[in-house]
Amino acid sequence: MSVGDTEKTTAAPSERGRLDKRRAIVEAALRVFARVGYAQASLDMIAAEAGVAKPTIYNHLGSKENLFRHVMTETAARANGKTLEVLDSFPNEVDRLRPGLEEVAHKLVACYCDEQSQAVRRLLYAEAVRFPDLFDEVRASGPDQFIEALAGRLARLANAGHLRIEDPVRAANQFIALVYEELPTLSTFGSRPLDPKEADKVAVAGVDTFLRAFGE
Template sequence: MKENPFPHFPAARGHSAKRTSILEAAARVFCREGFTGANIDLIAAEAGVSRQTVYNHHGDKENLLLAVIKDITDRSNAGLFATLATFPDQPKDLEAELIAFAVRLNQNCICSKDGKFLRKLIESEGERNPELFAGWRDEGPLKTWSALAARFARLAYSGHLEIDDPDVAARQFLALINADLQLQAMFGEIATDEQIRSAATNAVRTFLRAYRPRVEKPAPAHVSA
């Protein structure tokens, strides 16, 4: 209601700074303690803000949770699709480029603070808010899978890969990427760059052993040996 009806100026500077810090603190606390376990006083304290300010910005607790999820979702999706755009469509060195892509995917999307928060929040609260879960699934994993599947299909068409079902290949690629990192992801620990690189290397090596064409260059005509 009292947000800022007309934008003579987008918002007071301290105002939006506090809004941000509230959302960040709330995300941390919701993740750590769960919705019911998170208490507003703690969120306010971690945000360096008074309790009343939290209520001024976001109404009640339920609303705050939704704001947190929307905030993280938006940022997370932006990062995700920016990263997907760097997929190696016309690779010179497929293995190296896929590894680099996998590293980016892990760093920017899956192992990032946002990515982990979002997954844990959805997993904790999804059972109580089915439409929340459905929305996340449709906009997150399902879109990721289908986008990635399209890229892999292209690589198959251009003869770089030999793939029966691109959707399966996409899911397997993502599963392999995380095979070595799942345990760390479950706890608070953030994966080292070295660990991420190693995980990506292992994953891509196996993925390519499975999906690299077995006969040399059965490519579609316009690629000549």
């Protein structure tokens, strides 16, 4: 057992309890916000769902608005991280081009359809008027970076002569537009969960069209 472990274990009870409580609050808040939206979510609901008293939320997070911001940025960071990891599967060898892109597309769709991911996206859209800066922040730290990374990968393939791409950033945007296709419209609000089967077929078709346009 390391010293670090010891510290955590010994000094734990209060500290551990505090962090647990904070986490419980944030998680409960995400669930409630996702279920009924920002305006309809009362702190009473959240407190009940988290199993804490209302003032405890204020002690930890300060205000309803602040709570929302924390929930959004934390969850978005997690989701964005996962999405970025998808690029690890990006194909480097030409003979794996189509199956590699399909795998990427498949994983992207999976990330997109992930429950928490959908929830943040929906809430971000829904409250964009109230929290425009929050939207910008999440967008900058997530999708924008992803597009950049994806464009880089595509450019490398293009340079190697495996794809005919002039504008990699545009191509990257079109790639995800084709892969997600109508997911943005369908799922944004997540009233109904998406059918991953169907979404996968759409994604494969998107890759197909992408390769028809830029392949070889």
